Amino acid sequence: MRKILILSQIILVILFTYHIFNSFFIHKENIKYFYKNVLKKEKFSNSQGFIGKKDIKYIDLINKSNRKYFDQFKKIKSDTQYYINIEINKIEYFMNNNELFGLDIKLNKDPENKLIKDKYLFIKKNYIKFHVETDKLDNELIIYMNSDSKKLLLGIIKNNMNLFFILSISILLLIRLSFYIFPKINFYSVFKRNILNIERRINKKNEFSYIEPPLIIYIGMFSFLIWFKIFSDVKLWYLFYGLTVLSILLLPKINYTNYKFLIFNKAILITVFVMFIHQIISRFGYQGSMSDSPFINKILIVSFLFTLIYYYFSKYKKFITINFILSLIFPLCILEFRSGSIYVSEFIYFLIIFIPSFLLINKKLSL
Amino acid sequence: MKINLYNIFFLLLIFFIALQLSFRTDYLFNSDHGFHLSYFIQPIVGIESGYKLLLDQPSQYGFLNILIPHILDINGPINSFHIFQGVLNIITIFIAFFIAVRILKLKNYSFFIFLFSIILLLSSTDLFGPQVYPSTGVVRFFPVYILILCQCFIRNNNYSKTREISILSIVLCSSLLWAAEASFYVLFSIGFYYLQELLYQPCIKKLKEVLFKGFSIITISITLSYIVLKIYQNSFDIESLNLGLHFSYLMAYSYGFGMTLGAIIPNIFSPILLITVPLLLALIMNRKNKENYLTIACYGSIIIAVISYSFMRSIANNINNLWPIFFLCFSIIYYEMKDRNSEEENYSLKVILLPTVLIASLCFSNIVINYKKIPEIMSTYSFTIDNNLFKKSFQLEEEDKSILKEIEKIDQSKGYLSILTWSKIKYNLIKSGGYSPLIPGPPLALISLDINYVSNLLSNSKSYKNKNGYILYDKEFNTYLDKLLQVIKKTKNCNLTKTTKRFDLYYCE
Numbered sequence: 001m002r003k004i005l006i007l008s009q010i011i012l013v014i015l016f017t018y019h020i021f022n023s024f025f026i027h028k029e030n031i032k033y034f035y036k037n038v039l040k041k042e043k044f045s046n047s048q049g050f051i052g053k054k055d056i057k058y059i060d061l062i063n064k065s066n067r068k069y070f071d072q073f074k075k076i077k078s079d080t081q082y083y084i085n086i087e088i089n090k091i092e093y094f095m096n097n098n099e100l101f102g103l104d105i106k107l108n109k110d111p112e113n114k115l116i117k118d119k120y121l122f123i124k125k126n127y128i129k130f131h132v133e134t135d136k137l138d139n140e141l142i143i144y145m146n147s148d149s150k151k152l153l154l155g156i157i158k159n160n161m162n163l164f165f166i167l168s169i170s171i172l173l174l175i176r177l178s179f180y181i182f183p184k185i186n187f188y189s190v191f192k193r194n195i196l197n198i199e200r201r202i203n204k205k206n207e208f209s210y211i212e213p214p215l216i217i218y219i220g221m222f223s224f225l226i227w228f229k230i231f232s233d234v235k236l237w238y239l240f241y242g243l244t245v246l247s248i249l250l251l252p253k254i255n256y257t258n259y260k261f262l263i264f265n266k267a268i269l270i271t272v273f274v275m276f277i278h279q280i281i282s283r284f285g286y287q288g289s290m291s292d293s294p295f296i297n298k299i300l301i302v303s304f305l306f307t308l309i310y311y312y313f314s315k316y317k318k319f320i321t322i323n324f325i326l327s328l329i330f331p332l333c334i335l336e337f338r339s340g341s342i343y344v345s346e347f348i349y350f351l352i353i354f355i356p357s358f359l360l361i362n363k364k365l366s367l
Numbered sequence: 368m369k370i371n372l373y374n375i376f377f378l379l380l381i382f383f384i385a386l387q388l389s390f391r392t393d394y395l396f397n398s399d400h401g402f403h404l405s406y407f408i409q410p411i412v413g414i415e416s417g418y419k420l421l422l423d424q425p426s427q428y429g430f431l432n433i434l435i436p437h438i439l440d441i442n443g444p445i446n447s448f449h450i451f452q453g454v455l456n457i458i459t460i461f462i463a464f465f466i467a468v469r470i471l472k473l474k475n476y477s478f479f480i481f482l483f484s485i486i487l488l489l490s491s492t493d494l495f496g497p498q499v500y501p502s503t504g505v506v507r508f509f510p511v512y513i514l515i516l517c518q519c520f521i522r523n524n525n526y527s528k529t530r531e532i533s534i535l536s537i538v539l540c541s542s543l544l545w546a547a548e549a550s551f552y553v554l555f556s557i558g559f560y561y562l563q564e565l566l567y568q569p570c571i572k573k574l575k576e577v578l579f580k581g582f583s584i585i586t587i588s589i590t591l592s593y594i595v596l597k598i599y600q601n602s603f604d605i606e607s608l609n610l611g612l613h614f615s616y617l618m619a620y621s622y623g624f625g626m627t628l629g630a631i632i633p634n635i636f637s638p639i640l641l642i643t644v645p646l647l648l649a650l651i652m653n654r655k656n657k658e659n660y661l662t663i664a665c666y667g668s669i670i671i672a673v674i675s676y677s678f679m680r681s682i683a684n685n686i687n688n689l690w691p692i693f694f695l696c697f698s699i700i701y702y703e704m705k706d707r708n709s710e711e712e713n714y715s716l717k718v719i720l721l722p723t724v725l726i727a728s729l730c731f732s733n734i735v736i737n738y739k740k741i742p743e744i745m746s747t748y749s750f751t752i753d754n755n756l757f758k759k760s761f762q763l764e765e766e767d768k769s770i771l772k773e774i775e776k777i778d779q780s781k782g783y784l785s786i787l788t789w790s791k792i793k794y795n796l797i798k799s800g801g802y803s804p805l806i807p808g809p810p811l812a813l814i815s816l817d818i819n820y821v822s823n824l825l826s827n828s829k830s831y832k833n834k835n836g837y838i839l840y841d842k843e844f845n846t847y848l849d850k851l852l853q854v855i856k857k858t859k860n861c862n863l864t865k866t867t868k869r870f871d872l873y874y875c876e
Contacts, residue, residue, distance in 0.1 A: 214651050215647060240637075247647060248647060248667065312724075330721070332636035333636045336637070362724045365478075
């Protein structure tokens, strides 16, 4: 029992850490959104009273033209505190006090400055954005924003601590209670039996086993790179292209009947599915989260497309894993870039036009 | 092959519709206001005012695709380019027709051509067509269609090595002259296919054969291109050609210019997977069947080559622009493999057909849903565009009336003027007949080049040195344009003649 208790707590801590960092990056994106859509678009002048003011609150900046951005910003912000410091002042002021803002004398970010350099739990302690603009009297102003990432992260941890303790205690109680109610069940043997079943399934081979590994390796590599966003845009895309070219050239030529390949393959498959689920929850639809269509409609589209493609391959039951992968990935890929034309918002079009078109075209072209 | 009245009637109908859609003119008046068209029109306008391609007139999208409409010269640059683009669309449909009817001998050829035509001409979600953004259509990818036709022809007629080399050399030569990017697509496709052929059966004999073919194709195509360029040089009286200019934009793209402007990191479900996954899967499943493997490798190489376009401009929807090529390549793979049967291959046939069916269904259902727009599109069919339609008034802000008067004066006196802006004033770039460009345009295309390169280009241009004229600089919408202004100030003596809150007007001599 002790092992199960420890294991459950480890899993909970991992999930909690993931949740904290995920929330942190969502809020950080929201702060970036605020800077880009409010601070960068706003024209500041002397009459507004912001120039030189020490304690500008983000809420003071709300006006008619940017209200819709604020609504979106506040929706994500909810009750999380952001610790945003905004300063608007003449360029000379920033030149004279450059160190206070993490800048060098030429007003570039100074990598040696404490504000820029300091890190906390692998993330930069301060998130700094600024730009220069010219006001109506030809004064050059700097619009500067600094958000304290350390405080933000600690705030998120604090907000979620209660949830963590409640969950932790509930799980401990639940496990203890289970042993109390079912004293005769040996959980370890049940666990072991299931593991053996899974192992047997993993090792199961058929004559077409060689088809899966290269495909899953390719999808896995692609997904890993995007999911982790390891490189900048330019390098990432070069890497994708290079990987695609190499995959087409080399993957079909490797012999995959080796037992180790099969286990490796299944391990990647499980990881890829975890990433898929995360992406579906966090960025679903046309160009990520840009689609405003209801989540349920997107799910319906994906489900129907899944069924349609699965049906398309239904004659070939031997390739069930491949069929499943294709039926899952393709609908999600289509939704990513063509939700406009498959009419997520008006689902009925999809049913009465797209599906019959697909069946008709398939029949005609297959002749 | 079945030739009956139904097929003939259907083909005539398709041709009639394709003709109307190829020459539709509504794209000139929609929300883009011809801005993207200006990347093709401005170099032609530049040539008319003394600049020369491959000397001092940069052209982001190519050489032949600018030179031909310039030589056509039918009622001005817009009209010439419009006709050129329309004709290319029609030729591309004929290529599909030839492949379906003469080479693959399809039973349902009229249905196939119908699908290809709508994918080529109406695949955008708003049914704007490829004309709005010529850089995404046949004007950019025409040599790729020619390559598909030639590869299909060579493979299905069992041509000798000599014929294969001759045909592919001509294709590579035409693509080299068409545009640097097109030559990359063609060269990569041929090279990647030969590499896969070699890796399928790696031996010295094969290596020698592949090296011979590759070397011959490159040598012949370069020789042919050299001859054509010499003819161009003598006809246009150019002292020495600047071939670096031809490749300058390809280099800019390779340094990530396209990505810095419009990069979007997708989520895991990139539309690119829709294309690469079936291709990879089909290759894996046919790795023991040489004929099938080489069929997939041949057209797959073309697919992989053109996908680099989507990588270079990583906007999710850019993959849409390649749909006609994907449709054609996947269909050819499918029909070429269809007769060679086994259970595995049947499955790979299904896999290969899937992108084709999905692309066609998405496009077809989009058209059905937007059927109300079709009559409007059809009614804009016209062979002639009056250039006067585009002599639109300059759009400036209310408080800049003084600047507006100045530039209208320049326009009336047919003086030299270049406008450096990202604002809606850039819509004036397809305007012709009034002012002439002071710098080789469009100015927005110059910013993607290295600024020292632009500086050298302008310093060495006689045409630029001999021109005195105006620069209108928009201080508000000036991303990257400030550097271009600095270059102009460095290469000419510029005096500020008028300044307002928003604009600076310089006279440069």
